[in-house]
Amino acid sequence: MRSRPSATASRQLPDPADRAVKPAAFDYLRPGSVDEAVSLLARYGGDAKILAGGQSLVPLLNFRIVRPSVLVDINRLTALDFVEAHSNGLRIGALARHHTLETSSLVRERFPVLAAAMRHVAHLAIRNRGTIGGSLSHADPAAELPMMALLLDAEIQTSRGAHAADGFSRGPLTTALAEDELVTEIVLPPLPPKTGWGFEEFSMRHGDFAIASIAATLTAADGKIREARLGAAGVGETPLRLRAVEAMLVGEPLTPELAAEAAQVARDRVDPPSDLRASAEYRRHLVATLTERALVAAWARAQ
Amino acid sequence: MTERHRIKTTINGVVHEREVAPRLLLSDFLRQELGLTGTHVGCEHGVCGACTVLIDDHSARSCLFFAVQADGSRIDTVESLGELDRLSPLQGAFREHHALQCGFCTPGMLMTCVDLLRKYPLASDDEIRDGLSGNLCRCTGYEHIVRAVRAMAAKR
Numbered sequence: 001m002r003s004r005p006s007a008t009a010s011r012q013l014p015d016p017a018d019r020a021v022k023p024a025a026f027d028y029l030r031p032g033s034v035d036e037a038v039s040l041l042a043r044y045g046g047d048a049k050i051l052a053g054g055q056s057l058v059p060l061l062n063f064r065i066v067r068p069s070v071l072v073d074i075n076r077l078t079a080l081d082f083v084e085a086h087s088n089g090l091r092i093g094a095l096a097r098h099h100t101l102e103t104s105s106l107v108r109e110r111f112p113v114l115a116a117a118m119r120h121v122a123h124l125a126i127r128n129r130g131t132i133g134g135s136l137s138h139a140d141p142a143a144e145l146p147m148m149a150l151l152l153d154a155e156i157q158t159s160r161g162a163h164a165a166d167g168f169s170r171g172p173l174t175t176a177l178a179e180d181e182l183v184t185e186i187v188l189p190p191l192p193p194k195t196g197w198g199f200e201e202f203s204m205r206h207g208d209f210a211i212a213s214i215a216a217t218l219t220a221a222d223g224k225i226r227e228a229r230l231g232a233a234g235v236g237e238t239p240l241r242l243r244a245v246e247a248m249l250v251g252e253p254l255t256p257e258l259a260a261e262a263a264q265v266a267r268d269r270v271d272p273p274s275d276l277r278a279s280a281e282y283r284r285h286l287v288a289t290l291t292e293r294a295l296v297a298a299w300a301r302a303q
Numbered sequence: 304m305t306e307r308h309r310i311k312t313t314i315n316g317v318v319h320e321r322e323v324a325p326r327l328l329l330s331d332f333l334r335q336e337l338g339l340t341g342t343h344v345g346c347e348h349g350v351c352g353a354c355t356v357l358i359d360d361h362s363a364r365s366c367l368f369f370a371v372q373a374d375g376s377r378i379d380t381v382e383s384l385g386e387l388d389r390l391s392p393l394q395g396a397f398r399e400h401h402a403l404q405c406g407f408c409t410p411g412m413l414m415t416c417v418d419l420l421r422k423y424p425l426a427s428d429d430e431i432r433d434g435l436s437g438n439l440c441r442c443t444g445y446e447h448i449v450r451a452v453r454a455m456a457a458k459r
Contacts, residue, residue, distance in 0.1 A: 021324070021326050021327065021328075021331070022326070022347055022366075023326045024326070025305045025324070025325075026304075026305060026325055026326060027305045027306060027325065027327055028305070028308060028369070028371050032382065042304060051369075051372075054367050054368060055349060055364075055367055055371075058348075058349070058366075058367040058368070058369075059348035059349050059367065061326075062328075062347055062366070063307050068416070071325065073372060075372065099361075099422075101411035103422075121436025122437065123352070123415075123434075123436060123438075124362055124415070124418055124419060124422065124434065125352065125355050125362040125363050125364055125415060125436070125437055126349065126364070126437065128358075128361040128362055128363055129361075129363050129364075129367070129368070129416075180371045205436050206432070206433040207436045207437055209434070221360075
């Protein structure tokens with residue numbers, strides 16, 4: 001085995017900063033509070049980017065697709081890293097990592113659909129770093145977390161106030177956030193008792209971005225569906241709520257026929273893109289199949 | 304040129320103090336500044352897993368983390384696991400089960416497995432394969448790597 005280069009040898013190498021580096025140069029700032037972070041965003045305008053988990057931002061920096069002049073590292077704002085009970089719902093800090101949501105007992109008890117969805121987010125090494133505030137702000141239309149926020153009627157708290165999850169994603173990588181606005185936490189209102197869930201995702205390999213992803217919750221009362229929610233990701237420019245499908249389910253028991261009919265309506269309500277991984281037609285097919293599976297699973301768990 | 308930052312970071316148990324440019328990736332810092340070339344650099348955008356290290360005990364891609372962020376943190380690389388004549392049990396399992404050929408992906412595989420073995424039951428091959436899905440290997444077809452992890456999971 002070759003020995004490690006000696007200290008002398010490594011000193012003969014050119015300075016790392018002067019050799020090949022991936023991202024364009026930027027200034028690095030590490031604020032000590034949310035207020036300080038926001039004032040830095042306001043000072044630098046669109047030239048500054050928030051660095052949280054970095055799992056989406058740093059690839060973009062390495063490719064020089066984005067070239068901010070300033071990175072504002074919020075990883076030391078540990079007050080934003082929490083999962084807390086909030087009446088029967090939850091408050092989740094913007095700096096909570098995906099792996100924390102995957103394993104938190106509060107999340108598993110109150111929003112098991114969220115814990116299940118987190119297992120589909122990339123890989124452990126990514127989930128260890130990636131944050132919920134980052135995922136919401138990045139707004140990848142195939143990402144699980146923004147879809148979960150929409151499904152669970154989350155309120156997204158920011159340095160300026162609150163946004164409903166519905167309408168927060170405006171398009172691919174585009175949100176309702178202002179340039180100097182920082183997501184601080186999300187509030188998940190409680191799910192009614194007797195609510196079951198289903199989560200179904202199709203990707204090329206485990207952890208790849210979803211080609212199509214469907215999440216459902218069904219609340220049962222007297223053998224019928226009292227409340228239905230159906231979310232989709234990877235099949236539009238933003239995550240979607242399929243409200244026409246939700247409406248047709250309420251007041252009925254979920255028979256196999258109704259699940260199949262709902263799946264066809266879901267399929268007709270999406271207008272997915274074609275890309276290298278899947279055609280629009282194939283994605284529509286997946287929406288139908290995954291919707292049926294998710295509804296059946298949710299109904300079984302709601303009993 | 305942007306301002307350099309002084310950082311103090313503990314790498315494989317040794318404290319290092321250095322001045323770094325903000326854009327220096329942790330992977331390049333480890334290899335070029337410290338000569339810790341066990342950490343391999345493949346895709347440099349978080350897809351291949353070759354550069355996986357532990358940051359404060361949690362596996363992470365060192366190509367998606369800046370050296371300047373490591374200030375005050377503890378980093379463990381593949382060099383922390385064992386020596387040639389004193390392999391760690393996980394490294395021993397990789398050798399026993401022929402879980403490497405060219406070895407390029409191995410440091411990332413090993414550091415990923417350290418974290419997987421701490422956090423998941425790994426009770427089935429499906430779960431092991433899901434756990435390894437973020438690390439690309441172009442030689443072994445994964446089967447031998449799965450065997451090595453299966454052996455380690457059973458030993459716990």
